[in-house]
Amino acid sequence: MRDLQQRPSSGTTGRTTGLIASGGVPVPGAEEAYRRFLELRREIYVDEAGFLSAEHGSDGRETDEDDARSLAFAVVEECAGELRIRAALRLIVKGRATRAVTDDRLPVERYWPEVFGSSPAPEPSVEVSRLIARHEDRAAQHASVLELYAAVLAFLDEAGIRSAYGLIDPVLERLLRLSLTATRIGERRWIGAYRSHNVAIVIEVPPIRRLSRWLPGSFLTARDILVGIDDEQELAA
Incomplete structure (x- = not known):
C-alpha cells in the first residue's frame, strides 16, 4: 500500500494512506485493511444506516458485483498491533480492461439516464462509492477524510481523469462542497436499491503534479491500474 503520510502519535505505530484493493482483490500487504473495509461497510451501510439489505452482508462483510470493477482506498492506522480504518472509499470504474459486469454503466448513469442521454460517461470514468469515516475524535475523523480525498484526487489526476461522479445524500453533498468542487x-430522487433519497454530482479533479508508485513491486501508471492492466498482467503471469 502506498504510504503518502505517516504521522506517528503517542501509542500509534503509524498511519498509511493509499490503494488497498484493485478489482476486489487486496494489494499485497493490505489484506487485513481490505477485510476491515468490507466489515465496516456491513456495519455502517447495512446494520446502522439500513441503506442496504442484510443479504449484502451475510458473511459479516458488505460486497456487491461492483467490487470486481472497483479500486479501494483507505487511511489505515496501526495502534498497539491492531489495525483500524479511519476513512475509506471505493471508485467504481467504467471501462476496465476486463469487464466484470454485463452492464458497464456507472450507477449514476443507470439511476439518472436522462442526464446522460446520448452522451454516456466516457471510458474510463469513475464513481465515488461506499465512503466511510470513523473516529471517536471528530477533528481527527475530518482530517482523515481530507487525507483520503487528497490521495484519491492525486491518483485520478495521475490517471488523467478530470472528474468523478457521485450518487450521494443531499446532506453529505453540502458537506462535500466544503472540501471539494x-x-x-x-x-x-428515491433510489430503492439504497433505501434513500440521493442526488447525482460530478466532482472536479484538480491538477496535482507528483510522482507515485501505487502497487508494491510494480511501476505501473495510475491509468494502467485504473483500467485493469494490473489484473491482466497477473492473469498472464
Whole structure:
C-alpha cells in the first residue's frame, strides 16, 4: 500500500494512506485493511444506516458485483498491533480492461439516464462509492477524510481523469462542497436499491503534479491500474 503520510502519535505505530484493493482483490500487504473495509461497510451501510439489505452482508462483510470493477482506498492506522480504518472509499470504474459486469454503466448513469442521454460517461470514468469515516475524535475523523480525498484526487489526476461522479445524500453533498468542487447534475430522487433519497454530482479533479508508485513491486501508471492492466498482467503471469 502506498504510504503518502505517516504521522506517528503517542501509542500509534503509524498511519498509511493509499490503494488497498484493485478489482476486489487486496494489494499485497493490505489484506487485513481490505477485510476491515468490507466489515465496516456491513456495519455502517447495512446494520446502522439500513441503506442496504442484510443479504449484502451475510458473511459479516458488505460486497456487491461492483467490487470486481472497483479500486479501494483507505487511511489505515496501526495502534498497539491492531489495525483500524479511519476513512475509506471505493471508485467504481467504467471501462476496465476486463469487464466484470454485463452492464458497464456507472450507477449514476443507470439511476439518472436522462442526464446522460446520448452522451454516456466516457471510458474510463469513475464513481465515488461506499465512503466511510470513523473516529471517536471528530477533528481527527475530518482530517482523515481530507487525507483520503487528497490521495484519491492525486491518483485520478495521475490517471488523467478530470472528474468523478457521485450518487450521494443531499446532506453529505453540502458537506462535500466544503472540501471539494462538486456540481449537482441530477436532482433528488428515491433510489430503492439504497433505501434513500440521493442526488447525482460530478466532482472536479484538480491538477496535482507528483510522482507515485501505487502497487508494491510494480511501476505501473495510475491509468494502467485504473483500467485493469494490473489484473491482466497477473492473469498472464
